[in-house]
Amino acid sequence: MTNETIKEKLVEKFGESVTAFEEPWGMLTFEADREKAIDVMQFLKEDEALAFTFLTDVCGVHYPDNDIERQLAVVYHLHNWVANVRIRFKTFLNGENPEVESATRLFDGANWQERETYDFYGIIFKGHPDLKRILNMDEMVSFPLRKEFPLEDQERTDKDDRYFGREGKALETKN
Amino acid sequence: MSNIITPRSVEDKYAELIKQRENEDGSELSILNLGPTHPATHGIFQNVLLMDGEKIVDAEQTLGYIHRAFEKIAENRPFYQITPLTDRMNYCSSPINNMGWWLTVEKLLGIEVPKRAQYLRVIVMELARIADHLICNSILAVDSGAFTGFLYIFQAREKIYEIFEEICGARLTTNMGRMGGFEREWSDTAFLKLDAFLKEYPPALQEFIDLVARNRIFMDRCINVGSISAERAMAYGMTGPNLRAAGVDYDVRVATPYSSYEDFEFDIPVGKSGDTYDRFCVRNEEMWQSLRIIRQALDKMPEGSYHADVPDYYLPPKEEVYTSMEALIYHFKIVMGEIPVPKGEVYHAVEGGNGELGFYLISDGSRVPYRLHFRRPCFIYYQAFTEMIKGAYLSDAIVIMSSLNVIAGELDA
Numbered sequence: 001m002t003n004e005t006i007k008e009k010l011v012e013k014f015g016e017s018v019t020a021f022e023e024p025w026g027m028l029t030f031e032a033d034r035e036k037a038i039d040v041m042q043f044l045k046e047d048e049a050l051a052f053t054f055l056t057d058v059c060g061v062h063y064p065d066n067d068i069e070r071q072l073a074v075v076y077h078l079h080n081w082v083a084n085v086r087i088r089f090k091t092f093l094n095g096e097n098p099e100v101e102s103a104t105r106l107f108d109g110a111n112w113q114e115r116e117t118y119d120f121y122g123i124i125f126k127g128h129p130d131l132k133r134i135l136n137m138d139e140m141v142s143f144p145l146r147k148e149f150p151l152e153d154q155e156r157t158d159k160d161d162r163y164f165g166r167e168g169k170a171l172e173t174k175n
Numbered sequence: 176m177s178n179i180i181t182p183r184s185v186e187d188k189y190a191e192l193i194k195q196r197e198n199e200d201g202s203e204l205s206i207l208n209l210g211p212t213h214p215a216t217h218g219i220f221q222n223v224l225l226m227d228g229e230k231i232v233d234a235e236q237t238l239g240y241i242h243r244a245f246e247k248i249a250e251n252r253p254f255y256q257i258t259p260l261t262d263r264m265n266y267c268s269s270p271i272n273n274m275g276w277w278l279t280v281e282k283l284l285g286i287e288v289p290k291r292a293q294y295l296r297v298i299v300m301e302l303a304r305i306a307d308h309l310i311c312n313s314i315l316a317v318d319s320g321a322f323t324g325f326l327y328i329f330q331a332r333e334k335i336y337e338i339f340e341e342i343c344g345a346r347l348t349t350n351m352g353r354m355g356g357f358e359r360e361w362s363d364t365a366f367l368k369l370d371a372f373l374k375e376y377p378p379a380l381q382e383f384i385d386l387v388a389r390n391r392i393f394m395d396r397c398i399n400v401g402s403i404s405a406e407r408a409m410a411y412g413m414t415g416p417n418l419r420a421a422g423v424d425y426d427v428r429v430a431t432p433y434s435s436y437e438d439f440e441f442d443i444p445v446g447k448s449g450d451t452y453d454r455f456c457v458r459n460e461e462m463w464q465s466l467r468i469i470r471q472a473l474d475k476m477p478e479g480s481y482h483a484d485v486p487d488y489y490l491p492p493k494e495e496v497y498t499s500m501e502a503l504i505y506h507f508k509i510v511m512g513e514i515p516v517p518k519g520e521v522y523h524a525v526e527g528g529n530g531e532l533g534f535y536l537i538s539d540g541s542r543v544p545y546r547l548h549f550r551r552p553c554f555i556y557y558q559a560f561t562e563m564i565k566g567a568y569l570s571d572a573i574v575i576m577s578s579l580n581v582i583a584g585e586l587d588a
Contacts (some may be wrong), residue, residue: 024519025282055412057522057533059548075535077522077550081423084430088522098178109412112558120246122178132182135239135587141179144247151244151251 001083003028006050013043018089029088037074037091038101044078044087045106052078052087055103058113060121064095064147071095072121076103093123102128120145185223185235192225192233202227207569211240215318215573218583222560222572229568234561238554242587249547253512254280255354257547262348264551265585267310268303268528269349270339275525277352278433279534283521284354284488284514291479292356293435294472298369299342299351300434300525301465301472305376306335307528308416308458308465311580315455316387318577319396328383334372341365355489356482373470377463384459397452401563401575408449411559414552415530417579420457421449427526439471451578488514512542529553529580553585 003023010018010030017036022029032040044052056077063071070092078087093100102125103110114125115134122143125131133140142149186206193204210221219240225233245260252260261272274296281288288296309332313325336346341364343351352358387393403413408421418425426443428436444460446453482489490509491502508514518540524533533550560579564572 025521027522029520054409056524056531057535057548057550059535059546061537061546075548077533077535081425081430086522088520107412108407108410109555109558112554113412116554118178118180124178130182132180135242137239138182143178144244145250149247151247 001049001080001085003085006085006087009047009050010040010043014040027086027088029090032089032091034091034093034100037076037089038103038106040089041076041078041103042106050080051082052080052085054079054081055107055109055113056086058103058110058117060117060123060145061090062121062146066092066095068095072098072123074100074117074123098123099126100124101126102131104128119143122146185237189223189225189233204232209569209572211237215577217314217577218581218586220581220583220586224569224572226569229570231564231567231569231572234564234572236557236560238557239587241583245588246547246549249544251543253542254514254516254544255509255512257544258352259348259350261549262350263584264549264588265307265528265532265553265582266347267582268307269347270299270303270351271307271525271527272532273349273351274300274434275523275527275532275534277354278525279521279523279536280354282523283517283519283536283538284485285517286355286483286485286488288356288434288483289479289481290435290477292481292483294438294476295357295361295481296352296434297436297439298469298472299339301468302335302338302369302372304465304526304528305462306332307580308462309380311528311577312387312455312458313383315397315451315574315577316393318573319393321387321390321393324383324386327386328379331372331376331379334368334375338365338368338372341368353482353489355485356480358490360481369469369473373466373473377466380459380462388456388459394452396570396574397455397578398450399448400451400567400571401578402448402450403559403563404449407562408556408559411562412555413530413559414556415527416457416461417449417454417556418530419443420446420453422447427524427531431524433523433525438475439468441468451574454578514542516540516542524550527552529582529585530556549588551585551588553581554588557581557586 006028007021017033018030020031044050056079059075061073072093072095073090075090114128117123118131119133119136189206196202196204205226207224207226209224210216211219221237223235224231249257258273258276261276262269264272313328316324339349340346342361343349403421405421405423408418422445424443424445441464444457446457486505491505495502496506516538520537522535524531530552535548536544537546539545563575
């Protein structure tokens with residue numbers, strides 16, 4: 001099973017819903033539409049030839065600079081142990097109202113990982129049996145891994161990427 | 176923010192259940208808090224148990240007592256300042272976490288590490304694995320009432336920590352290694368201590384196994400307690416010794432070898448029933464295999480440097496910093512975290528003490544990671560605990576929890 005055959009199968013089945021195929025460091029990565037994300041996962045898991053039967057990891061990412069439809073993302077890592085192939089796919093969500101179907105119906109292990117993602121990013125997993133915060137306290141009012149949530153002293157101006165001739169995010173320097 | 180969910184407390188949920196069951200068949204259920212600071216939980220985590228007499232009907236875990244927001248902190252620290260964070264995840268085997276992080280960074284930066292440094296890393300990772308399994312197994316013995324084995328074997332961990340101290344100066348939170356290798360050459364004392372350990376540890380481990388493994392009480396407490404099938408374990412995302420005890424021979428060291436693990440010959444022990452006793456036996460056998468790997472690495476130790484020749488990323492020798500302009504510039508840039516970093520997303524996994532320890536790193540080319548996610552094996556497999564203890568006695572739950580080797584630092588990150 002090569003990355004090429006996986007890609008062909010996915011495109012054949014889901015057409016336009018799976019895009020942006022890449023192979024960084026040999027791992028096949030792509031993007032899936034938010035409506036199709038869990039269907040894609042189910043196909044990857046249940047197709048006999050693909051058999052990605054192990055959910056390695058679920059996590060969120062925040063891209064505040066993207067347009068509103070692509071501000072949050074959920075990243076899934078799957079692993080086929082027999083052929084020893086890993087795969088990663090992302091699904092982008094609306095920044096104001098991030099919702100995606102839960103993967104708990106396919107993998108029990110997704111339960112806490114999705115709670116963690118909700119806890120840090122406020123992403124709602126529809127159909128999750130018990131979606132609530134897991135590491136932070138229930139009374140917390142923010143989603144702390146979003147980029148607008150500051151960590152360090154706001155006034156700090158040293159260690160800034162721009163001083164070293166590179167564009168990039170300044171270290172939490174908000175004026 | 177609109178998405179905030181206000182959950183119902185576990186106590187309320189259980190209170191309803193208790194009333195319902197009382198009306199149904201007159202049974203008197205009760206709620207028991209196991210933890211957060213119970214001596215048998217070995218870390219700060221709470222289990223709210225719904226009990227029917229001494230049997231567990233349902234359970235819910237509360238996590239996050241030592242949550243330190245490592246993923247958030249990591250987004251604000253240059254790469255070399257992130258190792259101290261990884262130390263504090265699975266603090267029973269911090270060198271594995273450190274090396275896992277360096278391997279991830281090296282994968283992103285495309286640094287080729289010399290063979291010798293890779294072998295040294297293998298040695299230190301296997302020592303850490305022994306320390307990790309040793310704690311888990313001896314504490315399991317303590318929790319089932321066998322204190323002697325623990326006292327005998329614990330001295331060996333001290334010896335391992337002395338080797339770590341010789342290599343990097345620290346014992347528990349090691350912050351070991353650098354991008355491209357180690358911070359300094361291993362001293363002769365380190366190798367002498369390692370040799371002594373290899374001589375002294377096998378009889379100590381054998382003595383521990385003889386004391387505990389065939390002990391009638393220990394066997395009765397462990398066999399067929401907390402069994403989990405391979406299918407359920409996989410569904411819950413279990414990896415590492417706990418999964419192997421259920422009979423699946425998945426090991427990252429073999430599946431996707433890193434740091435030259437493909438050069439060594441070793442077996443992957445697997446269990447059959449996935450119960451507490453199998454987990455105990457798998458860990459014991461893994462310690463023997465780790466010793467085997469360390470011996471092979473020492474025998475086959477190649478010549479060469481203990482670090483890669485990458486001046487952009489590896490600190491120059493301190494004497495040169497005072498005499499050569501170039502070294503001074505590199506020193507300054509590296510210490511300020513100003514190293515050339517490509518854009519990209521990389522996932523790298525190593526076999527940690529408890530299973531697949533993964534690092535998912537998104538770099539946007541700046542001095543800090545854009546996003547760093549730790550795949551912490553404990554956090555993922557601890558979900559299975561509820562299912563494993565349902566219907567079991569309270570005393571079984573204690574034993575099951577210690578055999579799972581849930582490390583609070585890794586659980587809460």
